Amino acid sequence: MDVLIHLFVGLHIIGIAALLGGFLFQLKAIGPGEARVSPGMWHGALTMLLTGMILVGLNQADDNPVNNLKIGIKTAVLVVVMALVYLQRDEERVPAPLFTAIGALTTVNIFVAVLWTS
Template sequence: MEFVRLLLVFLHLLGMALLVGMFLVQRRAPADAPLNPGWLHIAALQLITGLALQLLAPATDAEYNGMKLGIKTLVLLVIGGLALTYVIRRVPAPKWLPPSLVGLVVVNVGIAVFWT
């Protein structure tokens, strides 16, 4: 069971790094390019691995702060909602969108690290 937990943690951390990487990919896109669908896919990876870790907690004797996880989930849902809105519409991504998305990712990482 410990291997499964570690695998989920690995994928969750990889997802955070991929979201920051997606910001760099989006910055290289032309100004009139739509939002890269990778934002949505990686946000889904984050959500699935985070929920799996939380559901696996009783089996691994891990304890998680429910308030912290709720806020992190809410921030991730905002990221996913913004990504979904602009991926579906296929309109040029506004200039404020990629920095806002990566800012929300950084906030989520900060909550994960500094909120004990």
């Protein structure tokens, strides 16, 4: 079971790479308001949700403690990110504050994940 959990943590991290990578790749385009949501960002966000839910299930099945508050916060933040990504997916120019929010909230979730260890 440990190998399976680690495998899904790996897939979870690939999801972050797709979502945050799409944001970082366009840092220079944010200022002039020319950033776009790439399809990979949506797929990355979906991957985060799916692998996150599977990780909760696998950890519960393995009797590992699951911090429900931490997972709840990460899910709530991801839902906001997914709403922004989905609503802006067809826009050719995403306003700077909205595009920045996608990257900032994803970064918040990374630090919630790695700093909240209890």
